[in-house]
Amino acid sequence: MPDPAxxxxxxxxxxxxxxxxxxxxxxxxxxxxxxxxxxxxxSLQVRRGETLGLVGETGCGKSTLARCIMRLFPLTSGHLxxxxxxxxxxxxxxxxxxxxxxxxxxxxxxxSLNSRRxxxxxxxxxxxxxxxxxxxERRKRVQGLMEVVGLNPEHYNRFPAEFSGGQRQRIxxxxxxxxxxxxxxxxxxxxxxxxxxxxxxINLLEDLQGEFGLTYIFIAHDLAVVQHVSDRVAVMYLGKxxxxxxxxxxxxxxxxxxxxxxxSASVVADPDKARTRDRIILTGDVPSPINPPSGCRFxxxxxKAQPICSTEEPLLKSGVGDPPGHVTACHFPVxxxxxxxxxxxxxxxxxxxxxxxxxx
Amino acid sequence: MPAAHAAGIFIQYHRDAMPLLAxxxxxxxxxxxxxxxxxxRGLSFSVEAGxxxxxxxxxxxxxxxxxxxxxxxxxxxxxxxxxxxxxxxxLTMSQHELRKIxxxxxxxxxxxxxxSLHPxxxxxxxxxxxxxxHTSASKQxxxxxxxxxxxxxxxxxxxxxxxxxxHEMSGxxxxxxxxxxxxxxxxxxxxxxxxxxxxxxxxxxQLMELLIQMQNELxxxxxxxxxxxxxxxxxxxxxxxxxxxRAAERADAxxxxxxxxxxxxxxxxGSxxxxxxxVGSRLTPIVGSPPSLISVPSGCGFHPRCPFAMETCIDDQxxxxxxxxxxxxxxxxxxxxxxxxxxxxxxxxxxxxxxxHRGARSAKLPGVIAAVEGxxxxx
Numbered sequence: 001m002p003d004p005a006x007x008x009x010x011x012x013x014x015x016x017x018x019x020x021x022x023x024x025x026x027x028x029x030x031x032x033x034x035x036x037x038x039x040x041x042x043s044l045q046v047r048r049g050e051t052l053g054l055v056g057e058t059g060c061g062k063s064t065l066a067r068c069i070m071r072l073f074p075l076t077s078g079h080l081x082x083x084x085x086x087x088x089x090x091x092x093x094x095x096x097x098x099x100x101x102x103x104x105x106x107x108x109x110x111x112s113l114n115s116r117r118x119x120x121x122x123x124x125x126x127x128x129x130x131x132x133x134x135x136x137e138r139r140k141r142v143q144g145l146m147e148v149v150g151l152n153p154e155h156y157n158r159f160p161a162e163f164s165g166g167q168r169q170r171i172x173x174x175x176x177x178x179x180x181x182x183x184x185x186x187x188x189x190x191x192x193x194x195x196x197x198x199x200x201x202i203n204l205l206e207d208l209q210g211e212f213g214l215t216y217i218f219i220a221h222d223l224a225v226v227q228h229v230s231d232r233v234a235v236m237y238l239g240k241x242x243x244x245x246x247x248x249x250x251x252x253x254x255x256x257x258x259x260x261x262x263x264s265a266s267v268v269a270d271p272d273k274a275r276t277r278d279r280i281i282l283t284g285d286v287p288s289p290i291n292p293p294s295g296c297r298f299x300x301x302x303x304k305a306q307p308i309c310s311t312e313e314p315l316l317k318s319g320v321g322d323p324p325g326h327v328t329a330c331h332f333p334v335x336x337x338x339x340x341x342x343x344x345x346x347x348x349x350x351x352x353x354x355x356x357x358x359x360x
Numbered sequence: 361m362p363a364a365h366a367a368g369i370f371i372q373y374h375r376d377a378m379p380l381l382a383x384x385x386x387x388x389x390x391x392x393x394x395x396x397x398x399x400x401r402g403l404s405f406s407v408e409a410g411x412x413x414x415x416x417x418x419x420x421x422x423x424x425x426x427x428x429x430x431x432x433x434x435x436x437x438x439x440x441x442x443x444x445x446x447x448x449x450x451l452t453m454s455q456h457e458l459r460k461i462x463x464x465x466x467x468x469x470x471x472x473x474x475x476s477l478h479p480x481x482x483x484x485x486x487x488x489x490x491x492x493x494h495t496s497a498s499k500q501x502x503x504x505x506x507x508x509x510x511x512x513x514x515x516x517x518x519x520x521x522x523x524x525x526x527h528e529m530s531g532x533x534x535x536x537x538x539x540x541x542x543x544x545x546x547x548x549x550x551x552x553x554x555x556x557x558x559x560x561x562x563x564x565x566q567l568m569e570l571l572i573q574m575q576n577e578l579x580x581x582x583x584x585x586x587x588x589x590x591x592x593x594x595x596x597x598x599x600x601x602x603x604x605x606r607a608a609e610r611a612d613a614x615x616x617x618x619x620x621x622x623x624x625x626x627x628x629x630g631s632x633x634x635x636x637x638x639v640g641s642r643l644t645p646i647v648g649s650p651p652s653l654i655s656v657p658s659g660c661g662f663h664p665r666c667p668f669a670m671e672t673c674i675d676d677q678x679x680x681x682x683x684x685x686x687x688x689x690x691x692x693x694x695x696x697x698x699x700x701x702x703x704x705x706x707x708x709x710x711x712x713x714x715x716x717h718r719g720a721r722s723a724k725l726p727g728v729i730a731a732v733e734g735x736x737x738x739x
Contacts, residue, residue: 057560057561057562057563058531058560164649165649166649167649194418194419194587194649194650195418195587195589195628195631195632196418196627196628196631196645196646196649197645197649198631198645199630199631199632199643199644199645199646200645200647202633202643203642203643203645206642221560221561223561224590224632224633225633227633228633228643261562262561262562264565265561265562265564265565266561266565266590267561267564267565267568267588267590267591267593267594268590268593268594269589269590269592269593269617269629269632270593270617271593271594271613271614271617272614273593274590274593274594275593275594279565279569281562281565281566281569282562282566283514283566285530285532285533285563286560
């Protein structure tokens with residue numbers, strides 16, 4: 001179980017969240033032949049005012065988890081509490097009053113704005129749907145929001161196509177802010193943007209958090225960005241959380257072999273560090289979530305795997321001497337300073353073999 | 361020393377010094393209904409055999425266009441300048457001659473492996489086709505080479521995977537097929553256009569490692585085009601920073617990261633978390649966004665966003681001039697050549713210098729206003 005976090009006020013609690021998508025076959029009579037186990041038992045707590053980073057590779061269930069938290073679709077099972085209320089089984093209309101408190105910023109600033117509607121009405125939508133403001137009052141609120149996120153309020157009547165990628169992402173941020181939410185789930189908010197624009201949006205999100213006391217769940221695959229914005233970080237692999245810790249602990253002493261591999265694989269923008277460190281290079285790709293490996297899901301790619309890893313699933317627990325809140329789901333957590341096997345030698349061997357055989 | 365011997369040494373020296381690829385004053389523009397898009401506006405650089413040149417810049421800076429132009433893959437573009445590869449001019453070459461070089465001597469890896477592989481053909485067939493187009497290998501030989509190539513790029517069960525269609529593979533797997541295809545004929549120069557941008561960190565690390573190993577073994581030169589400074593930091597020997605179709609700065613990797621001269625390079629470094637700054641400190645992004653290539657700003661293309669813009673920058677386009685911070689360090693900026701580095705002290709010195717050369721027009725530029733107010737840039 002994750003740390004009960006007695007020190008912080010819990011805004012969002014997720015317990016054993018499961019989301020399976022059925023795979024159906026048949027033309028007239030569809031029957032289920034399997035399921036994609038996108039999120040398979042995730043427990044998380046998000047404290048008020050913090051930024052929780054969520055990292056993992058494509059297909060590990062980050063975005064599905066975000067949509068589960070937003071209750072954009074029914075959960076297969078599990079419990080979700082937000083600000084003291086149980087949201088796990090509420091219907092669409094039952095969810096409506098709670099939607100004001102939680103908003104989302106999407107990855108693609110092109111796909112997430114309706115290109116045929118004017119910016120003013122896109123940002124004003126939440127105000128209209130929740131009957132917060134109408135007419136001139138709504139217009140005034142929208143223009144205020146545009147100013148907060150660094151857009152020119154005179155551009156109220158423009159279409160999304162008239163804005164650049166960074167400006168569109170600002171429109172997305174303004175829309176998310178309209179109802180003064182407590183929680184904003186940012187699903188890869190900067191990955192589609194240019195480097196200099198990324199930094200503008202990250203600074204904007206940080207400023208808004210300070211100003212409005214927001215809580216963020218920040219999903220990204222860029223580990224440097226997550227390190228920059230997060231207070232705590234959760235690492236996901238194939239629908240499960242494998243490690244949660246404060247950002248400093250996670251980046252300095254990662255315990256799960258997957259976290260180690262992920263951190264060592266991420267490129268650092270420093271030529272001295274980038275060339276001297278040992279990289280743990282994993283073999284192969286992430287297995288299919290339709291038929292995930294038994295036991296620990298990482299055992300097929302893990303450099304430390306033992307027989308027990310394929311039979312018994314490790315639970316998230318705190319290791320000896322770990323700071324509070326650092327939990328790892330691994331039978332053989334990596335100790336500080338321990339070196340994991342590198343794949344470099346194998347690749348070199350393959351290259352030499354190829355050159356010896358191939359005709360020149 | 362006998363004259364003939366001296367001449368021999370001279371020729372030898374000259375041959376060594378001749379770069380594998382030399383691009384000189386390249387311009388590429390595309391006529392469109394909205395006006396002429398000036399994608400590349402006078403770009404010169406060179407790549408030496410066995411070295412890696414990293415080309416970095418934001419979208420629309422002309423990185424990919426210049427690479428595609430060299431390979432004759434930009435039909436409809438107006439091209440001037442020259443690109444000499446291995447003693448041969450690429451830009452005026454006939455399609456027939458170019459086809460012999462393309463794929464065999466210069467290979468390219470594209471960003472999106474799904475749209476670069478043909479969806480109707482098995483990947484093995486596509487690799488074998490490249491081999492058969494350039495050598496006299498039989499179908500069977502080419503196919504068995506394809507299997508070996510797939511094994512080389514770490515695709516499990518290559519004997520089975522040669523029969524797979526691109527849609528049956530993951531993104532990382534497809535990009536490995538692209539790399540296998542590019543390496544099939546052991547090219548002298550490999551151009552990789554955002555080779556790992558669409559991929560996960562662990563897969564990215566595998567592929568970069570593979571490319572570096574192949575380069576060491578084959579002695580090929582590489583041009584890595586990317587917007588990711590992390591990739592540049594880990595592989596590039598030399599770095600070319602591009603902005604609005606021109607070279608902003610060029611130096612070896614350490615100089616670019618630790619003693620940059622151009623304010624754009626400086627701004628890029630400030631935009632990346634923990635590039636050279638302290639972890640957790642605030643990012644210092646560049647104001648505004650990259651310019652439209654139909655109406656490129658006058659003078660230095662970066663002046664509307666630059667915190668150190670002066671009157672000269674609005675009127676005159678700077679050329680690359682030598683900078684003392686590193687060997688072969690050049691930068692296209694009107695600031696004094698000794699102003700290099702990333703620290704706050706240096707930014708203050710730059711600002712002090714710029715403020716003495718500022719006039720009514722440059723004081724109104726968005727980058728300068730933000731810097732003077734201390735709101736956004738380098739604050």
